[in-house]
Amino acid sequence: MLEKMTREDPLPCVDDFTHILEVVIPLLVNQNVFYKTSCVSYIASFLVGLVFEDRSHEAYMFLNKLIKHKLYQPTTLMYNTVIIALCDNPDKTMMDDALKLYQEMVSQPDVVTYNSLVSGLCKIRRWAKAYFLLKGLLDKDISPDVETFNILINTICCQGRLQVAAHVIYMMHQRGISPNIATYNSLIDAHCVKGEMDKARSLVNHMVSNHHLAPDTATYTSLLNGYCNDYDKMDEANDYCKDDNKMDDAMLIYHEMNEKGFKPNCVTYNRMIQSCFSAERFEDAHKLLDDVLAQGQTLYTNTYCDILHDLLEKQLLAEALSLYDLLGEDSKLNSDMSVLEVLLDGLFDCGEHDFARELFEGLSARGLKPTPGIYSSMICGFCEEGLMNDAKRMFLEMEENHCWPTTDTYNYLVLVYLQNKCYDDVKVLLYKMKRQKHYLYKSTLSMLRASVAAGSLDVTLSNLIKKLV
DNA sequence: GTAGGGTTAG
Numbered sequence: 001m002l003e004k005m006t007r008e009d010p011l012p013c014v015d016d017f018t019h020i021l022e023v024v025i026p027l028l029v030n031q032n033v034f035y036k037t038s039c040v041s042y043i044a045s046f047l048v049g050l051v052f053e054d055r056s057h058e059a060y061m062f063l064n065k066l067i068k069h070k071l072y073q074p075t076t077l078m079y080n081t082v083i084i085a086l087c088d089n090p091d092k093t094m095m096d097d098a099l100k101l102y103q104e105m106v107s108q109p110d111v112v113t114y115n116s117l118v119s120g121l122c123k124i125r126r127w128a129k130a131y132f133l134l135k136g137l138l139d140k141d142i143s144p145d146v147e148t149f150n151i152l153i154n155t156i157c158c159q160g161r162l163q164v165a166a167h168v169i170y171m172m173h174q175r176g177i178s179p180n181i182a183t184y185n186s187l188i189d190a191h192c193v194k195g196e197m198d199k200a201r202s203l204v205n206h207m208v209s210n211h212h213l214a215p216d217t218a219t220y221t222s223l224l225n226g227y228c229n230d231y232d233k234m235d236e237a238n239d240y241c242k243d244d245n246k247m248d249d250a251m252l253i254y255h256e257m258n259e260k261g262f263k264p265n266c267v268t269y270n271r272m273i274q275s276c277f278s279a280e281r282f283e284d285a286h287k288l289l290d291d292v293l294a295q296g297q298t299l300y301t302n303t304y305c306d307i308l309h310d311l312l313e314k315q316l317l318a319e320a321l322s323l324y325d326l327l328g329e330d331s332k333l334n335s336d337m338s339v340l341e342v343l344l345d346g347l348f349d350c351g352e353h354d355f356a357r358e359l360f361e362g363l364s365a366r367g368l369k370p371t372p373g374i375y376s377s378m379i380c381g382f383c384e385e386g387l388m389n390d391a392k393r394m395f396l397e398m399e400e401n402h403c404w405p406t407t408d409t410y411n412y413l414v415l416v417y418l419q420n421k422c423y424d425d426v427k428v429l430l431y432k433m434k435r436q437k438h439y440l441y442k443s444t445l446s447m448l449r450a451s452v453a454a455g456s457l458d459v460t461l462s463n464l465i466k467k468l469v
Numbered sequence: 470g471t472a473g474g475g476t477t478a479g
Contacts, residue, residue, distance in 0.1 A: 044471080080472055088473090112472055123476080147474050154476070182475055189477090218475070225478070267478050300479055 017062055020046075025071045043072060047081045056085035060097050067106065076107040083113055087120030095120050099129075111142050119151045127155065144175070150182050157190035165190065178211065185218045192226030195233065197249070200226060217265075220257040224250055224268050228275040247279045254288075266292075270303040277307045282319060289326070304333055305342045312346025320346065330366070337371045344374065348381030356381055357390075372398070376409045383416045391416070392425065404436065411444045418447055423457055430464050440468045 012020065028039035043066070050059035059082045066072045079101060086098035102109060102117055114137040121130035134152065137144060149172045156165045165187060172179065184207040191200035200223060207213045227250035250272060254264070264272065269292050276285035292298065299307075304327075311320040324343065327333050334340075340359070347356040360378055363370055370378075375398040382391035395413065398405060405413075410433050417425045426448075433440070440448065448465050451457040 041471090048472090077472065084473055110472095116473065119474085119476095145474095150474075158476085180474090185475080193478095216475090218477090221478085265478085270479075302479060 017058075017065065021062075021065055021069065021071060025066070029072060039072070040075065043074070044078055044081065047078055051081060051085040056082070056089065056094065057097075059085060060101065063101070067104070073106055076105075076110055076113065079105055079107060079109070080112045080116065084116045087116040090120070090123040092124060095124055095126075109140075109142075111137070111145055111148060114142065115145070115147045115151060118148070122151060122155045130155070144177075146172075146177055146180055146183065149177060150180070150186065153183055154186040157186045160190060160194065162187075162190055162194070179207075180211075181207075181213050181216055181219070184211075184213060185216070185222065188219055189222040192222040192229070195226065195230050197223075197226050197230060214260075215257075217257070217262045220253055220262055221264060221268050223253045224257075224264055224272060227253065228271050231275050231279065247275060247281055247284070250275065251281075251284055263291075263295075266297055266300075269297075270300050273299065274303050274307055277319075278310055280316075286326075298327070298331070298333060301333060301336050301338060305339055308339065308342045308346060312343075312349055315350055317347075317350050317352065335366065335368055337368075337374060340368075341371075341373045341377050344377040344381065348377075348384060351385075353381060353385050353387065370398075370401070370403065372403050372406055372409070375403055376406065376412070379409065380412065383412075388416075388420050388422065392422075407438045407441075410438050411441045414440070414444050415447060418451055421456070423451075426451075426457065427461060430461065430468065433468055434464060438468070440465070445469065 025039065025043070028042060047059050047063065050056070050062065063074055063078060063082050066074060083098045083101055086094045086101070098117060098120060102113060105113075114133060118130045118133050118137075121127075121133065130151075134144075134148070137148070149168060153165050153168050156162075156168060169179065169183075169187075172183075184203060188200045188203050188207075191197070191203065204215055204219060204223070208215070227246050231246040231250070254272065257264070269288060273285050273288045273292070276282075276288060289299070307323065308320055311317075311323070320343075324334060340363070344356050344359065347353070347359065356378070360370070360374070363374075375394060378394045379391045379398075382388070382394060391413075395405070410429060414426055414429055417423075417429065445465070445468075448457065448461075452459060452462055452465070
């Protein structure tokens with residue numbers, strides 16, 4: 001049987017466990033010393049094999065059977081193998097299995113057992129239980145190691161309690177345990193999230209000079225996010241003049257990490273590019289974008305929409321269009337309806353309704369079918385330019401293409417038609433609304449009632465209006 | 470000698 005189990009062979013399935021449990025294990029247990037030793041390694045490697053094949057639950061079942069049938073008293077190593085596997089998977093039931101295993105352990109849990117359980121619990125945010133276990137570790141006089149502290153510090157940092165984290169660092173120091181890069185990264189990240197960039201930078205310096213630890217991708221990523229966040233926050237604070245130095249800092253970090261062979265990930269690239277466009281640092285934005293495209297990646301749709309919206313809102317038409325051209329008309333991004341919607345809205349905002357019309361009319365040639373959102377952008381755009389005939393034509397085309405207007409569009413049109421004294425059109429709209437089971441918003445309703453009261457709308461419409469509430 | 474360790478942000 002032992003010979004049969006080579007690394008290349010797949011492990012037996014659950015049904016075959018019976019044979020191993022009832023025949024192989026008792027055989028090994030009852031043999032001489034040599035076989036007893038191989039029994040330990042047999043079970044241990046069997047468990048490792050199951051875990052390696054992503055069959056952690058089976059490993060758990062197997063270990064349980066060994067215990068329940070009193071076939072073999074598992075060692076701490078065996079328990080840890082299974083507990084680690086169960087905790088790695090941030091799944092509630094698996095975590096419960098791990099805890100159950102721990103509670104019923106017949107051997108002494110060690111620091112590995114505790115670290116796995118605590119980190120698993122922190123991942124599913126069961127802080128209280130994690131704390132309780134950590135306390136148990138100290139009570140049982142098991143020495144915590146760097147990893148124990150890292151789990152603790154990371155958890156505390158995620159909650160933003162940096163004072164507490166500093167205290168834990170002190171405790172760590174008292175026990176003669178040196179922080180590693182993961183310890184520092186947790187702290188640096190937490191400061192960056194809070195926008196405390198000076199503190200983050202001084203931690204980086206401290207880490208380099210006192211512990212000879214070099215910043216890694218995670219360190220740089222935290223710094224980049226921190227500077228971009230900092231920059232974006234200024235927008236929320238409605239500062240009339242944004243401080244571009246923040247983006248200078250971000251770009252310096254970016255160059256430094258590039259020199260060391262690190263690259264930001266997709267999320268960070270997107271964020272940086274958006275901040276650069278927002279800071280009107282177009283050269284930097286394009287440099288970053290080229291980098292992303294060279295990696296075979298592209299912008300997130302949401303980021304792209306935000307950038308286009310921002311540029312067009314600032315009337316930076318040329319920049320928006322050069323970005324659109326760079327990504328290519330046939331690209332997936334430029335064929336996305338939410339992108340096109342933003343673009344159309346922006347073009348109208350910039351007074352470029354001919355351009356918007358051209359873009360819209362080119363859609364079918366590109367094999368793209370306008371959505372209700374696209375139509376409503378066109379309709380709103382035309383209305384705002386006072387091009388009522390174009391708006392009405394667009395509305396009809398929308399219906400002909402079986403693209404049904406939303407309640408929003410209907411309400412919007414009713415208001416615009418009222419403002420433009422197109423009373424016959426209002427009447428038609430109201431009938432359509434009733435047929436398609438749409439309703440009137442409060443604001444639309446009061447405008448309609450006012451028009452009826454003023455005599456501009458037929459009193460006979462009152463009944464219909466009532467039904468649309 | 471045997472195990473784990475570094476998350477996540479659109």
